[in-house]
Amino acid sequence: MLSMHKKTQVLMHPATKPLFFFICLVPLAWLVYRLAADQLGANPSEALIRSLGIWALRFLCLTLAITPLRYMTKQAAWVRFRRMLGVFTFFYASLHFLSYVGFDQEWLWADIWRDILKRPFILVGTLSLFLMLPLALTSFNRAIKALGGQRWQRLHRLVYGVALLTLLHFFWMRAGKQNFLEVGIYGAVIAVLLLYRLLRRLRQ
Amino acid sequence: LAWPYLEGLRLDEANHPLTLLAFGLYGQVLPNQNGAPLRLVVPWKYGFKSAKSIVKIRFTDKLPATSWNVSAPSEYGFFANVNPSVDHPRWSQAKERRIGEGGLFAKKRATLMFNGYEPQVGQLYAGMDLQKFY
Numbered sequence: 001m002l003s004m005h006k007k008t009q010v011l012m013h014p015a016t017k018p019l020f021f022f023i024c025l026v027p028l029a030w031l032v033y034r035l036a037a038d039q040l041g042a043n044p045s046e047a048l049i050r051s052l053g054i055w056a057l058r059f060l061c062l063t064l065a066i067t068p069l070r071y072m073t074k075q076a077a078w079v080r081f082r083r084m085l086g087v088f089t090f091f092y093a094s095l096h097f098l099s100y101v102g103f104d105q106e107w108l109w110a111d112i113w114r115d116i117l118k119r120p121f122i123l124v125g126t127l128s129l130f131l132m133l134p135l136a137l138t139s140f141n142r143a144i145k146a147l148g149g150q151r152w153q154r155l156h157r158l159v160y161g162v163a164l165l166t167l168l169h170f171f172w173m174r175a176g177k178q179n180f181l182e183v184g185i186y187g188a189v190i191a192v193l194l195l196y197r198l199l200r201r202l203r204q
Numbered sequence: 205l206a207w208p209y210l211e212g213l214r215l216d217e218a219n220h221p222l223t224l225l226a227f228g229l230y231g232q233v234l235p236n237q238n239g240a241p242l243r244l245v246v247p248w249k250y251g252f253k254s255a256k257s258i259v260k261i262r263f264t265d266k267l268p269a270t271s272w273n274v275s276a277p278s279e280y281g282f283f284a285n286v287n288p289s290v291d292h293p294r295w296s297q298a299k300e301r302r303i304g305e306g307g308l309f310a311k312k313r314a315t316l317m318f319n320g321y322e323p324q325v326g327q328l329y330a331g332m333d334l335q336k337f338y
Contacts, residue, residue, distance in 0.1 A: 042303045043303055
């Protein structure tokens with residue numbers, strides 16, 4: 001086993017961030033590769049849109065996992081990766097939205113508007129993305145300084161709303177075919193991550 | 205969905221030359237996943253009307269119960285004719301993407317009335333309010 005100090009050194013190593021950055025791009029690279037190799041099945045645009053959505057949800061779970069991880073391992077150094085994970089969540093969610101707009105709706109804004117009104121899960125997903133926008137826009141150091149730590153933190157609690165809206169989006173999307181297994185798994189993960197915070201707060 | 209699956213057609217629909225009872229597909233015996241040994245094909249209706257793996261056919265003097273209509277009557281009617289101007293309550297049915305037509309950048313196309321068979325089957329529904337009999 002590595003000592004606490006050694007673990008901190010590994011997490012703080014200057015190479016970890018760039019390495020982590022490239023690891024976060026692997027799902028996208030893999031999707032692009034499968035798209036180019038015609039391995040996304042009979043309906044590639046649908047497969048692409050859904051995969052990007054699932055990856056956005058996974059990155060959201062990872063982002064929310066940093067704080068519990070940091071307390072449980074007593075390693076503050078994990079926070080170095082939180083911003084990158086958060087911005088990657090926004091990145092994958094934006095690609096998910098753009099591929100819906102481009103490949104599913106073919107940039108027809110009147111149709112998109114009708115679709116948003118017709119299918120509530122589209123509305124909720126869109127809302128979730130727009131809630132992420134202020135978080136992504138205030139993710140750089142100067143913005144944190146300009147807002148002040150406390151105000152920045154209060155703003156970034158919006159991520160809990162994003163998590164709930166994203167789950168509702170996923171739940172409603174799968175409700176059409178009563179396919180709730182995966183929704184339950186991601187729901188349980190997010191519930192644990194949020195309950196951990198709540199319980200910790202109550203104990204203080 | 206209640207088991208067994210039930211579908212029904214009006215007699216004039218069932219007798220229409222476009223309505224097939226199919227034993228095969230592309231010159232081969234019908235595979236199980238496509239509804240072997242015998243399936244219905246009604247090309248101007250939504251896919252669920254083309255019941256697979258038929259075990260029994262009955263003539264009735266009343267409109268028969270059909271599975272999707274029993275399960276969700278506000279969403280699925282007895283007729284289920286392809287109709288771009290009548291939305292499913294939860295989504296639009298005005299456009300379609302044909303699988304295998306150009307991959308990622310395939311354009312959606314406008315769905316045609318009665319799936320393009322309006323000249324052949326339109327007269328079966330003359331005078332009917334298709335908003336009501338969806």
